[in-house]
Amino acid sequence: DVVMTQSPLSLPVTLGQPASISCRSSQSLVSSDGNTYLTWFHQRPGQSPRRLISQSSNRDSGVPDRFSGSGSGTDFTLKISRVEAEDVGVYYCMQGTHWPLTFGGGTKVEIK
């Protein structure tokens, strides 16, 4: 199985400041169709996960533009340009290129 490694595990941030989460895969996520199936989710406490970004950098409809995804191959990053209070929770990366689909262990974002 493809192992997804996220860092850091915990990320205390100051409101209005930027934040960055890293996600690394044990294999390249470039699919045979040329696409890279790396997805980012956000799960607020007590809620279901919500997809933020697909194919490494495509932001979902309704997701604020302060969220951006980048990366290729095995190295990916989720950035929040200016953290807001509603951004707290756990962020997960997930690879959809190889079966079984696998998630990173999660990064907990909290406000300092």
Add this chain to the structure above:
Amino acid sequence: EVQLVESGGGLVKPGGSLRLSCAASGFSFSNAWMSWVRQAPGKGLEWTGRIKSKIFGGTTEYAAPIRGRFIISRDDSKNMVYLEMNSLKTEDTGVYYCVGNSNMWGQGTLVTVSS
């Protein structure tokens, strides 16, 4: 409005069975690949299995921990997807989410396997 509503969770003894259902609405269900993702208490997310849309053969794929014990099926005429869980183990305890195409998630249903 997109809705995925899971039901069927509950308390079951080890070795027992349970059937989860997921009712979908607000999107083209027959074209969606449907999955079940679970989350053990206080833990991360685990993709357990998925069923492709009929146009892609309607085939199923399962993660190793549940292969041979769980079965995913769908009824496109009713916009329903199911998860039949057999030979349940304590480590199967968690919230089970019904997921459509990775971007549509239900609220989850709790399954507790305990004696």
